Amino acid sequence: MPNGPFQPSWARPLEIRGVRIPNRLVLAPMSGVSTPAARSIARDAGAGLAVTEALSARALLAGRGPAPVALANLPVEERLAVQLFGSEPEVLADACQQLAERGVSWIDLNAGCPVKKFIRQGAGAALLRDPSRLARLVAAMRARFDGVLSVKLRAGWDASTRNAPDLARRIVDEGADLVAIHGRTRAQKYRGASDRALIREVVRAVPGIPVLANGDVVTPADVASLARQTGAAGVMIGRGAIGNPWIFGSALAGDPEAETALPDPALRLRTLERHVELVNRTAADPEARTRELRRYAAAYSRGLPGGRHFRVRAMAVREPEDLVALTRDFLSGAGSREAA
Ligand SMILES: Cc1cc2nc3c(=O)[nH]c(=O)nc-3n(C[C@H](O)[C@H](O)[C@H](O)COP(=O)(O)O)c2cc1C
Known part of the structure; x- marks a missing residue:
């Protein structure tokens, strides 16, 4: 067989x-x-x-x-x-x-x-x-x-x-x-x-x-x-x-x-966008929403060039919309930085 x-x-x-x-x-x-x-x-x-x-x-x-x-x-x-x-x-x-x-x-x-x-x-x-x-x-x-x-x-x-x-x-x-x-x-x-x-x-x-x-x-x-x-x-x-x-x-x-491949930035970005969509529906209140988005914006940027600098900036952002925009910006630029 x-x-x-x-x-x-x-x-x-x-x-x-x-x-x-x-x-x-x-x-x-x-x-x-x-x-x-x-x-x-x-x-x-x-x-x-x-x-x-x-x-x-x-x-x-x-x-x-x-x-x-x-x-x-x-x-x-x-x-x-x-x-x-x-x-x-x-x-x-x-x-x-x-x-x-x-x-x-x-x-x-x-x-x-x-x-x-x-x-x-x-x-x-x-x-x-x-x-x-x-x-x-x-x-x-x-x-x-x-x-x-x-x-x-x-x-x-x-x-x-x-x-x-x-x-x-x-x-x-x-x-x-x-x-x-x-x-x-x-x-x-x-x-x-x-x-x-x-x-x-x-x-x-x-x-x-x-x-x-x-x-x-x-x-x-x-x-x-x-x-x-x-x-x-x-x-x-x-x-x-x-x-x-x-x-x-x-x-x-x-x-x-x-084993060694880092997930590509485009996939991370799509996942973040999905995460945002879900958090908008499920977070208990705006504070909880910001907390969760900060945590996951940081997590989805792990291992990418410039990630540390991005995370410091992300932690200082209060409004969920600003955080999402900042993360989108970072992740959509990450592909070209990586290729550079
Ligand atoms: C931030 C954080 C929160 C956790 N909260 C819980 C929890 O609520 N209940 C639980 O049984 N274990 C909790 N754990 C333990 C994890 O379920 C897991 O047993 C532990 O992190 C070891 O697995 P890992 O090495 O895969 O992370 C928590 C761990 C972390 C890092």
Whole structure:
């Protein structure tokens, strides 16, 4: 039989509880970054799934904070996981029910965020050192939610308690369908490297359960090596996708050329224009719109000649229209500067 075209393992569809995603490359939850516009662009560029930033279950129920903004955009979003944080089983269970009523089919529990605001309330990475609470949360969520329930872990609290494999077993026993794992401890925050051997241990700890490996993927080659070295079912990409949504398509195609090629300025410009269009529809208010456009104008200019100077200027611009004009100017001139 002739060999079919090469299809990397992460390009295969995944189906859990009747929810199907076309591949196993996932845009990571990133506060202030994985916005509705960015999620949409990532999916268009090839991501199989995009996860929201962490939303407080309590605020969601009270109708406060960024949660309602995210929810307002839900009807048009497919291939979406909503990430919740919290520490009270009943609150998380109620939030799950409310999300299910709005048609959300995938909920992710944050058990890794190292930020003090989370830790103080016993949420995020605090759950890494409170396995029985983590188990209770998952059980309570499972009891009220029939969709896909995943949990995003870090390696452990610190170097002496790298307990993610045990935690993974425990949450799967309570009914979690999938585990995402960032191979750093809470104490490391973003220092050092994401530990692939530890991720592999998590994969082995929960046979038959898909695991998403996460940490330090910046090129399609990183996707391949992380998947191969860990045996994970899929790969979650965070910082490497900021301003570079094309990483998803290149990794799906297994395109070796894409390893070194910078996305061309014309493509960046088209993507920025699409981003602006989406932000105009989805940003909570003009401030949020400016914040997001500044962040992404900077991100889409990464690696281009004159980019640093452009970013300094962009940070000083207040009006969204001026920022867009400045970025268009920069990106449309970038091709000729590059060729020069
Ligand atoms: C700006 C920023 C915001 C983040 N916000 C969240 C979040 O809300 N929830 C979460 O689980 N992880 C969050 N993370 C962690 C990422 O999802 C991811 O685990 C981490 O960045 C490592 O992956 P990477 O090396 O591909 O970026 C955030 C990371 C960054 C850089």
